[in-house]
Amino acid sequence: MSDSLYGLMAKFDSPEALLAATRAAREAGYRSMEAYSPFPVEGLDELLDFKPSIQYLVLIAGIVGAITGFALQYYAAVISYPLNIGGRPLNSWPAFIIIMFEMTILFAGIVAVFGTLGLSDFPLPYHPVFNVDDFRQASRDKFFLCIEARDPQFDVTATRAFLESLNPEAVTGVQP
Amino acid sequence: MATQTDYADVPVIAPGHTYASVTDQVTDVILTKKTPKGWLLGFGIAFFFMMLMLYSLTVLFAKGVGIWGLNNTVAWGFAIVNFVWWVGIGHAGTLISAILLLFRQEWRSSINRFAEAMTIFAVANAGLFPIIHTGRPWLAYWLYPYPSMLNLWPQFRSPLVWDVFAITTYVTISLLFWYLGLIPDFATLRDAADNKLVRRIYGILALGWRGAARHWSQYSRASLLLAALATPLVVSVHSVVSFDFAVGSVPGWHTTFLPPYFVSGAIFSGFAMVITLAIPIRKFYHMEDFITDRHLENMAKIMLATGLIVFYAYIMEAFFAWYSGNHYEKFMIYNRMTGPYAPFYWALIFFNGIVPQLLWFKKVRRTTWMLFPIAIGVNIGMWLERFIIVVTSLHREFLPSTWAYYAGTFWDWSLYIGTLGFFATLLFLFLRSMPMINIFEMKELIHHVSHRGKEH
Numbered sequence: 001m002s003d004s005l006y007g008l009m010a011k012f013d014s015p016e017a018l019l020a021a022t023r024a025a026r027e028a029g030y031r032s033m034e035a036y037s038p039f040p041v042e043g044l045d046e047l048l049d050f051k052p053s054i055q056y057l058v059l060i061a062g063i064v065g066a067i068t069g070f071a072l073q074y075y076a077a078v079i080s081y082p083l084n085i086g087g088r089p090l091n092s093w094p095a096f097i098i099i100m101f102e103m104t105i106l107f108a109g110i111v112a113v114f115g116t117l118g119l120s121d122f123p124l125p126y127h128p129v130f131n132v133d134d135f136r137q138a139s140r141d142k143f144f145l146c147i148e149a150r151d152p153q154f155d156v157t158a159t160r161a162f163l164e165s166l167n168p169e170a171v172t173g174v175q176p
Numbered sequence: 177m178a179t180q181t182d183y184a185d186v187p188v189i190a191p192g193h194t195y196a197s198v199t200d201q202v203t204d205v206i207l208t209k210k211t212p213k214g215w216l217l218g219f220g221i222a223f224f225f226m227m228l229m230l231y232s233l234t235v236l237f238a239k240g241v242g243i244w245g246l247n248n249t250v251a252w253g254f255a256i257v258n259f260v261w262w263v264g265i266g267h268a269g270t271l272i273s274a275i276l277l278l279f280r281q282e283w284r285s286s287i288n289r290f291a292e293a294m295t296i297f298a299v300a301n302a303g304l305f306p307i308i309h310t311g312r313p314w315l316a317y318w319l320y321p322y323p324s325m326l327n328l329w330p331q332f333r334s335p336l337v338w339d340v341f342a343i344t345t346y347v348t349i350s351l352l353f354w355y356l357g358l359i360p361d362f363a364t365l366r367d368a369a370d371n372k373l374v375r376r377i378y379g380i381l382a383l384g385w386r387g388a389a390r391h392w393s394q395y396s397r398a399s400l401l402l403a404a405l406a407t408p409l410v411v412s413v414h415s416v417v418s419f420d421f422a423v424g425s426v427p428g429w430h431t432t433f434l435p436p437y438f439v440s441g442a443i444f445s446g447f448a449m450v451i452t453l454a455i456p457i458r459k460f461y462h463m464e465d466f467i468t469d470r471h472l473e474n475m476a477k478i479m480l481a482t483g484l485i486v487f488y489a490y491i492m493e494a495f496f497a498w499y500s501g502n503h504y505e506k507f508m509i510y511n512r513m514t515g516p517y518a519p520f521y522w523a524l525i526f527f528n529g530i531v532p533q534l535l536w537f538k539k540v541r542r543t544t545w546m547l548f549p550i551a552i553g554v555n556i557g558m559w560l561e562r563f564i565i566v567v568t569s570l571h572r573e574f575l576p577s578t579w580a581y582y583a584g585t586f587w588d589w590s591l592y593i594g595t596l597g598f599f600a601t602l603l604f605l606f607l608r609s610m611p612m613i614n615i616f617e618m619k620e621l622i623h624h625v626s627h628r629g630k631e632h
Contacts, residue, residue, distance in 0.1 A: 036389070
């Protein structure tokens with residue numbers, strides 16, 4: 001029975017209730033779970049042991065962008081088409097700074113957006129949580145906690161009883 | 177909520193709103209089957225002027241830039257004026273979405289979405305002008321570095337090439353930032369829509385967003401990083417635009433204070449445009465609960481502050497010209513104030529320098545019918561400012577034998593007015609199909625405001 005479910009989902013009325021429920025689930029030993037909310041609720045990610053990692057990618061992209069910007073201009077001005085203007089240095093790096101800067105921002109910004117989407121596995125047209133009828137409200141005014149079946153502690157009856165004890169508005173099984 | 181003593185007397189969101197009521201009010205505008213008559217009328221007018229733009233472009237491509245009022249002396253005319261004006265307008269959107277986010281100014285939540293939209297549409301217009309100004313727009317790709325058969329590269333030491341990179345980056349980042357902000361709201365629309373096709377379209381745009389805490393965490397971090405990247409970007413863009421002028425040794429252009437002068441002018445004109453748009457939009461869509469008088473007042477304050485910087489720059493421009501002792505600089509400012517374009521110069525001083533002083537009064541900042549004409553005046557004044565900068569410096573060359581007079585022709589004006597129509601057309605389409613107010617940020621705001629209420 002439990003193999004056929006993706007997990008169990010409890011519905012709450014407020015971000016505070018969701019936070020309290022997530023904390024309780026964590027204290028009860030559940031780890032494979034996810035909280036869903038219509039807007040970012042501070043503190044949830046810590047309870048789920050999640051740390052955002054996008055900043056490292058953005059940093060690397062920024063550095064790559066700066067190097068690319070410089071390499072592009074150096075190659076064009078010094079190697080590919082050296083133009084001697086009154087003996088001025090070919091590698092006129094101060095004039096290259098602006099394009100290096102713009103390339104830094106460009107690379108970092110593109111990676112910030114696509115990196116975020118990629119790290120979150122988007123685009124993802126199908127996900128089991130959408131099978132829950134009420135889940136449409138997750139983008140409106142309701143807050144959901146889903147304990148997933150892959151959690152070692154997961155047991156349909158016990159987990160359902162546990163979620164019921166948190167005063168949710170409803171507890172639903174999530175079809176895979 | 178009504179007794180927030182630590183806050184200004186007008187709230188950033190009218191009391192009594194819930195997560196659901198915000199969602200409904202914003203999504204109903206889009207998901208209703210009835211298109212408002214006013215929208216159809218406005219869109220129709222905007223569309224007519226967009227057609228005028230396309231017609232002007234067709235004539236331009238067929239006959240060449242000779243149909244404009246340009247001459248050998250004044251080679252930078254309306255195209256450059258309009259380019260700088262449109263880029264400047266865009267800057268308010270980025271300022272609201274990036275800089276105010278970094279400073280945690282929560283009041284920005286309700287205006288950032290359409291201000292960002294305004295940015296993108298304004299920059300789309302701005303990008304058009306330098307391309308057609310080149311005279312052979314089908315070769316515009318020459319501006320970008322690519323390994324070509326000609327074995328040539330763009331001149332990387334030229335501000336004009338810096339501009340290509342700055343504007344390209346600006347458009348790309350603005351568009352991506354805007355889309356990232358829209359994803360959770362597209363998910364809301366997907367979930368709120370009853371029509372199957374509408375659900376599907378917004379479902380595709382939402383990419384499968386489901387509001388998971390891990391995603392929100394990553395997402396919020398990315399938004400913050402993008403804001404931190406966009407803040408120096410927006411400053412760099414208009415600085416680079418000013419380099420187009422400042423690096424040339426033309427009297428009136430060749431000054432070191434041009435970058436800050438241009439950046440503050442851009443923010444000044446951008447906020448004027450946001451106010452110009454926000455006042456009718458909130459009236460028409462009954463969004464007074466979200467875009468309150470507090471928002472208008474805050475924007476008016478930013479407009480006043482940047483307007484003072486701009487006014488200071490006008491004074492300094494004259495001072496530098498006198499203090500430099502440079503013959504040509506002195507003549508430039510004298511000619512500007514008394515020459516053939518003097519009425520335009522004094523009009524811009526009036527619109528940008530004198531009239532905005534009324535914003536010192538709280539009454540003016542909070543009265544829509546007073547604020548609106550001031551903002552319109554600033555839009556006009558900032559256009560005149562760019563016209564004065566471009567034209568007065570050029571039309572009196574170093575040699576009197578090359579002196580000339582410049583005026584826009586019918587095609588100059590039709591193209592400029594046409595781009596206003598293009599801008600309005602995009603804006604109308606945006607208002608009908610996308611959430612004009614950031615829904616999830618408004619919910620966050622309600623959450624925070626309700627917490628503040630409890631602490632008291």
